[in-house]
Amino acid sequence: EAQVTQNPRYLITVTGKKLTVTCSQNMNHEYMSWYRQDPGLGLRQIYYSMNVEVTDKGDVPEGYKVSRKEKRNFPLILESPSPNQTSLYFCASSLLGTPARGNTIYFGEGSWLTVV
Amino acid sequence: GESVGLHLPTLSVQEGDNSIINCAYSNSASDYFIWYKQESGKGPQFIIDIRSNMDKRQGQRVTVLLNKTVKHLSLQIAATQPGDSAVYFCAESFSGGYQKVTFGTGTKLQVIP
Secondary structure, three states: OOOEEEEOOEEEEOOOOOEEEEEEEOOOOOEEEEEEEEOOOEEEEEEEEEEOOEEEEOOOOOOOEEOOOOOOEOOEEEOOOOHHHOEEEEEEEEOOOOOOOOOOOEEOOOEEEEEO | OHHHHOOOOEEEEEOOOOEEEEEEOOOOOOOEEEEEEEOOOOOOEEEEEEEOOOOEEEOOOEEEEEEOOOOEEEEEEOOOOHHHOEEEEEEEEOOOOOOOEEEOOOEEEEEEO
16 A cells, blocks of 8 residues: 555654654655644645755754655654644655646655654 | 644535635746645545646546636535545645645535534
């Protein structure tokens, strides 16, 4: 089954304690991306990757890091989490970076992160 | 997932009726539009898309209408069912280089049985 898998799904952590949210896709997609979803703001892109070892900043990259060492994995790293990073996070992938017809963006189930 | 929907406009529809969800997009250069459905506790799912050279596209029970003049997009769901209850949001994109997708904030659809 084609899917994007994120872990953990739910996490409560304390300010400053480094954490990593993993993301894996089994569709051999080149393009992967991280979004955060906050009430009233819609999905905002944090980082994206067009292919292995190619990453770039999205709209809200501050406080986050990513890496793309393998095609299937795209972890999101919060080196020193702060309460304003409390949010619902989605990993997404698509065959290519171009959202043309037929190049559907697939989303993971989401990771609820609370920083206290 | 429920807190994402708390601040959204809500459309309540009787089961069996048709639903119309509207979206205003911001970039007049956008040439590709997508509707997503997000059920509680789940990630967004693709429903239907449309290019700017079309003004209407139909899928199974869903129709998307595009009015470029007023930068307006709508999603029509025929014979709405309880399983259609979700948050729906549109997304816009511009072809050219890296095609960034900008997502709307969404509308919550509540189907009354």
